[in-house]
Structures are given as C-alpha cells and as structure tokens.
Amino acid sequence: MFYRPEDGHGLPHNPFNALITPRPIGWISSRATDGTNNLAPYSFFNGVAYEPPQVMFATTSGKPDQTSGTKDSLSNIAETGVFCVNVVAFEMRDAMNASSAALPKEVDEFTHAGLTPVDCESINCARIDGVPAALECRLTQIVTLPGESNRVAFGEVIGIHLREDCLIDGLFDVTRFQPLARMGYRDYSVVQEVFSLARPDD
Numbered sequence: 001m002f003y004r005p006e007d008g009h010g011l012p013h014n015p016f017n018a019l020i021t022p023r024p025i026g027w028i029s030s031r032a033t034d035g036t037n038n039l040a041p042y043s044f045f046n047g048v049a050y051e052p053p054q055v056m057f058a059t060t061s062g063k064p065d066q067t068s069g070t071k072d073s074l075s076n077i078a079e080t081g082v083f084c085v086n087v088v089a090f091e092m093r094d095a096m097n098a099s100s101a102a103l104p105k106e107v108d109e110f111t112h113a114g115l116t117p118v119d120c121e122s123i124n125c126a127r128i129d130g131v132p133a134a135l136e137c138r139l140t141q142i143v144t145l146p147g148e149s150n151r152v153a154f155g156e157v158i159g160i161h162l163r164e165d166c167l168i169d170g171l172f173d174v175t176r177f178q179p180l181a182r183m184g185y186r187d188y189s190v191v192q193e194v195f196s197l198a199r200p201d202d
C-alpha cells in the first residue's frame with residue numbers, strides 16, 4: 001500500500017511508530033524551579049554528535065486525545081537549562097511505564113514510580129539510582145517543529161555515570177542490563193544478543 005499521511009492511512013492504528021524501530025528510550029529527568037523532580041520516558045530520542053557529545057529528544061502532543069501544550073519535562077528544561085538522560089534496563093520497564101503517566105506538574109514521578117533520586121554531579125537535577133548509565137546534559141537549544149506542540153530539545157552531555165558492573169574489560173556491556181527499546185503500537189523489545197561487523201575501511 002501507499003498513503004500520504006495528510007490523507008490518512010485507513011488502518012486500525014497509525015503505523016508510523018512501527019516503521020521507525022527499535023527506538024532507544026531516553027528516560028528524562030528534570031527539576032522544576034520549585035525543586036520538584038520530574039521524570040518521563042521519550043522514545044523520540046537519540047544521540048546526535050560525538051564531539052562534544054550531544055543528544056536530543058522530542059515532545060509531541062501526538063494524538064488528538066492527548067493533552068496538547070508543553071509537557072512538564074520541556075517546560076522545566078526551558079526554565080532550568082539542564083536535564084539528565086537515564087538509560088532504561090529491561091528490569092525497570094514497569095517503573096519506566098509508570099513514570100509516563102500524565103500527572104500534574106507538582107507530582108514527583110520518582111515517588112510515583114517507586115524510584116530513588118540521586119543528585120547529579122554537575123547540574124541541578126536528579127538522576128535515577130541504579131540505572132546502567134546516566135547522562136548529565138546542558139540544554140543547547142529547543143527547536144519548534146511543524147504541527148501542534150512538536151518541539152525538540154538538544155543538549156550537550158557534560159557528565160556521564162556508568163554502573164561499574166556494566167564495564168567489562170573497559171567496554172560498556174549492554175548484555176549486563178539488556179536495554180529496553182520502543183517498537184510500534186504498545187510493543188517493546190529487549191536487547192539480549194549482540195554481534196559485531198567490522199567496517200569496510202577498518
């Protein structure tokens with residue numbers, strides 16, 4: 001089949017998310033100016049540069065039945081200029097999901113999801129205790145995209161936490177924690193197997 005998104009897909013569910021898979025999940029922590037911690041998963045997330053290391057995540061109202069307007073993560077980050085990306089292990093999938101609930105801004109999703117906040121080293125923000133890795137980021141820019149409430153936040157990574165048991169012979173070994181990835185619809189995947197390919201010019 002072929003369809004133009006502006007004409008509709010005619011399928012029971014929008015296939016768009018299932019076409020861009022697997023997506024890493026940036027579990028984004030931020031802090032409001034009154035000190036309230038905030039946490040939410042974002043799968044429109046990725047690394048975008050090595051030197052200096054940079055990441056992005058996108059907030060969107062997505063569906064007509066979702067609340068539009070700025071999400072708490074983005075409004076906090078716009079005000080404070082910092083955020084932290086927590087890496088999601090398979091074993092933390094339920095807490096990750098719980099933290100995606102649409103809760104009032106004054107509710108701390110760390111508490112809601114049963115997670116322990118730890119202060120970051122270089123920014124005024126909490127990270128999640130026990131995650132395999134956490135990236136402390138300074139906001140570089142917020143870009144407004146076409147459509148309602150679609151925005152991308154870019155950040156420079158200025159501090160990186162690695163859990164010691166994930167470092168094997170100097171390499172960050174993802175099989176130690178099994179990264180969770182977002183698929184389409186309500187589906188997820190988990191990385192349990194890894195293989196290597198040498199590049200032609202290696």
Ligand SMILES: Cc1cc2nc3c(=O)[nH]c(=O)nc-3n(C[C@H](O)[C@H](O)[C@H](O)COP(=O)(O)O)c2cc1C
Pocket residue numbers: 025038039040041042043044045058059060061070071072073074096097099100101102103182
């Ligand atoms: C696995 C997963 C991935 C998500 N990815 C996104 C995303 O990329 N962009 C987005 O706007 N919302 C995404 N959401 C929904 C947000 O997590 C949800 O709207 C959350 O309540 C936002 O919280 P906040 O207002 O505290 O930022 C995702 C939810 C889940 C469970």
